[in-house]
Amino acid sequence: MxxxxxxxxxxxxxxxxxxxxxxxxxxxxxxxxxxxxxxxxxxxxxxxxxxxxxxxxxxxxxxxxxxxxxxxxxxxxxxxxxxxxxxxxxxxxxxxxxxxxxxxxxxxxxxxxxxxxxxxxxxxxxxxxxxxxxxxxxxxxxxxxxxxxxxxxxxxxxxxxxxxxxxxxxxxxxxxxxxxxxxxxxxxxxxxxDGLQPPPFWLYPAQGEGTGPVRREAPAHETPPEDKPPAAAETDAGKKAQGEYVEDHDGDKGLLVFRLENLFSWSEYLKLDRTADDSPDEDAARIAEDLDHLSLSTQEFGGGQRIKLNLDLPSASEDDTPLGPGLYLPEWDYRCRRLLPDHCLLQPLLDHRAPPCAPPPQLRRAVKAVRARFEQMRPMRFWRRNQAEGEEIEMERWNEFCADRIAGGAFEQPMFKSFSGRLRDLDCLLLADLSMSTDAYVDNDRRVIDVISDALLLFSEALDAVGDRFALYGFSSCKRQHVRFHVIKNFAEPYTNAVRGRIVALRPGFYTRIGAAIRQSTTILRDQKASRRLLLILTDGKPNDLDLYEGRYGLEDTRQAVLEARRAGLIPFCITVDKEAGDYLPYLFGDKGYVLVNSIQRLPRELPKLYATLMESK
Incomplete structure (x- = not known):
């Protein structure tokens, strides 16, 4: 039936x-x-x-x-x-x-x-x-x-x-x-x-940005009593989320059962006191706007049952060592079209716990192949003989000249030698995105951060083999007052097992406030003496952070930081694995200022090749 x-x-x-x-x-x-x-x-x-x-x-x-x-x-x-x-x-x-x-x-x-x-x-x-x-x-x-x-x-x-x-x-x-x-x-x-069909080729107000042809339905629940939190019906009438006050769920049960006809749906339930949460959420309005339905509990919990849904910074004993008190940097606000001075606090960090190590066993064959290839590209220098001037005198020619002068038949002849050969006058700084998105798994036992670590190792081996000066830094952020800038290798430090150990020990961080990291990298690279200075940016997503640094705000600040790098005489170039990068990277770096690596697993092999291409073409 x-x-x-x-x-x-x-x-x-x-x-x-x-x-x-x-x-x-x-x-x-x-x-x-x-x-x-x-x-x-x-x-x-x-x-x-x-x-x-x-x-x-x-x-x-x-x-x-x-x-x-x-x-x-x-x-x-x-x-x-x-x-x-x-x-x-x-x-x-x-x-x-x-x-x-x-x-x-x-x-x-x-x-x-x-x-x-x-x-x-x-x-x-x-x-x-x-x-x-x-x-x-x-x-x-x-x-x-x-x-x-x-x-x-x-x-x-x-x-x-x-x-x-x-x-x-x-x-x-x-x-x-x-x-x-x-x-x-x-x-x-x-x-x-009101009540008419809206023409499909008109532009309407966004939800919550003024009145529009939006239906406002009466709430299905009763008016909350005075001791309940006040509803924001007057100010948020255009929002799409509907709200209702609900009785407290059974806190002893971790699952809710919802019966829709003859189908059961199970979902997780966390007992959170949103009415007593004292941590303001700067993005709460935008988050609420994306919800279709809001349910607020009418019961308050004790203080011991409160929980903050946020990323906690590691303790001092478990964190990297801060290098100094931090640096205040500006940030571009496109809404007022000016740099906000001292808006971000960037903290340089050094991993003091990473033990020195050789390349991991699974990379040793790749390291050997990369070093062999790039050593062939190392500029060769040699002595030019019989020069009219140079760094040193050729002793054989000098002895012949002295003997001829004693015999009375001396005449001037080239007797110097000069050290000559092609030199590649290039410094490179690689800035790696270490945000929490790198904690995702690409296969059963490897994360994105592990692949990035392998890529940085092969990249470093290649540059060390070719003899170019280079530096490695990583970054993540947790709002504008805590931009983490990890020093992996600076320009003055040689590439040793200590640097390899820091690369292997890289850990996922927080969010992606990339503008401040680019500005600090620009300052470092601008002080180098090479005629060509390459700023490589390795990232897996678009700019974002917990505060306003999202959407257009983050994109505009990043673009402004890239323009500042170009005005300083640097060559910024982005390497990304984000498949949606084509929607925003041309605006940030230009059509020829970035490259997409289609598969994250290919990044370790592709990064040295990309550098070889760039150093020949730029």
């Missing part, structure tokens, strides 16, 4: 969903297909290079729905495009039109209007700004007017007819249609859009 009910229910669900679906699935175009074109168009028309193209999350909306749509429970959430300082968020799929080219045109229109200067829509609400953006776009690029008119001509018949709308919406729908057709005379305001 149950199988029959399930079968009938499945048929009903598929039938209702099919009748309620007004998309043209066969003509759908995805953001994945359009990402490259959208990115090129957005930046070619003047869009910010640091703004990333991403998929917009669905948000609740209030729309007029057909009977089938109400039965199916669909059309309650939409992915609305928006633009802010960090992201241009676009729908993951557009299947509005029966022609794929028109669906692609929606993406192009969104990219073109987003690329306009923010001053175009200054002082206007989001509905007025959406119309004004198209007015400015058609004024700047007259050819866009015909494309816009063609899009509107195809779009208006797809909207719900006026006679099928509630009477209170018909007048607003008429004004919206007139606004779409006659942009220069548009008089739509954000309040006029």
């Amino acid at each position: 149950f199988e029959v009910e399930e079968w009938v229910g499945g048929l009903w669900h598929r039938a209702v969903t099919r009748y309620a679906d007004d998309r043209y699935a066969e003509a759908a175009v995805t953001l994945t297909q359009m990402r490259k074109e959208v990115g090129v168009l957005y930046r070619a028309l003047g869009g910010e290079r640091a703004v990333r193209i991403d998929t917009a999350a669905e948000r609740p909306v209030t729309l007029p729905r057909t009977l089938w749509q109400r039965v199916a429970g669909s059309h309650r959430r939409l992915a609305l495009p928006y633009l802010n300082e960090e992201v241009l968020a676009l729908p993951g799929e557009v299947a509005l039109f029966p022609a794929p080219e028109l669906n692609r045109e929606v993406y192009r229109m969104l990219a073109a209007t987003a690329a306009l200067s923010p001053s175009v829509a200054g002082g206007l609400d989001w509905a007025q700004a959406a119309c004004h953006r198209y007015v400015a776009l058609c004024a700047a690029y007259p050819a866009m007017r015909s494309r816009y008119d063609a899009l509107i001509k195809a779009y208006l018949p797809l909207r719900i007819p006026l006679q099928r709308l509630p009477s209170e919406l018909q007048d607003r729908e008429t004004r919206l249609r007139n606004a779409l057709q006659h942009l220069e005379f548009a008089a739509m305001q954000a309040s006029d859009m």
Whole structure:
């Protein structure tokens, strides 16, 4: 009996969903297909290079729905495009039109209007700004007017007819249609859009950044009593997360059982007192914005049951030795377009516990091969004989000259020798990312940090064999007041087993505040005497930290640090294993300023080869 009910229910669900679906699935175009074109168009028309193209999350909306749509429970959430300082968020799929080219045109229109200067829509609400953006776009690029008119001509018949709308919406729908057709005379305001279908080629406010066509549902729970924490309904009305107060779960049980029809779902439960947590989370608003549902316990726990979900710094006895009190460094704030002086505290560290060691057994064959290859590239020097001037006198020629002078037949002849040969005037500093992401496993028994350690060993053996001066440093961070800068080998120290021991003993750190590490590396490398100074940066991800150093802020600071290195006469070059690096590294280092190693396991073999290529080409 149950199988029959399930079968009938499945048929009903598929039938209702099919009748309620007004998309043209066969003509759908995805953001994945359009990402490259959208990115090129957005930046070619003047869009910010640091703004990333991403998929917009669905948000609740209030729309007029057909009977089938109400039965199916669909059309309650939409992915609305928006633009802010960090992201241009676009729908993951557009299947509005029966022609794929028109669906692609929606993406192009969104990219073109987003690329306009923010001053175009200054002082206007989001509905007025959406119309004004198209007015400015058609004024700047007259050819866009015909494309816009063609899009509107195809779009208006797809909207719900006026006679099928509630009477209170018909007048607003008429004004919206007139606004779409006659942009220069548009008089739509954000309040006029309540309950109407949002045009898919407009830009809307991001969630939590102002009012938009977002449904605000009444909470399902009762109003909390006065002794419960105050709700932030007034300030966070646009957030997508819903909240409710729940009774305390059974603290003796570590698992929760949730029954959905006949399926059981198990999840971990930790008894945390969020109402009594006294550690402020600077990123709490952004984290809460990403959640669909928040549950807050109404019971308070004792102080002994509190726990901080954060990374603790190691104790002094277990940590590396600090070298001095630390260095205060500036940081670039793109919002005010200036360097913030003394904003970061960088602490140089030296691992005093690492025992000296030879290359590990599994690397000895590779070390021998690398040294043999690079020794052949060592510049050879030799004596040039019979020179008119030089560092030393050739004694044989001198004796002949003295004998000829005594015999009365002396004449001047070249009798010096000079030490000559090609010298490669190059210093290299390698800066390795030691953030906690390197603690991930690449196979059953090896972590990313182990592969990085092998790569640094082979790199060091290669440079030692070729005779180039080099230095090795690592970095990680835990907010701006604790940027860890690990000294593995400086320029004055010879490459010995002590250095090899520090490389083998490398451990994962915390986060990736790369701008401060690049600035300190620039200072060190700038003081070297070589005519060519190469700054190699080895990383497995984009800049991030616990505080504001994430997204565009971190990217802009890193880019500024790279520009400072170039202005100091250095050659910055990035080596990464992050497969998404193509989205942001061209902005930081330029199209030819980085290389992607497709597999982390190949890094030890590829790093010396990359250096050999760079020292010949730079």
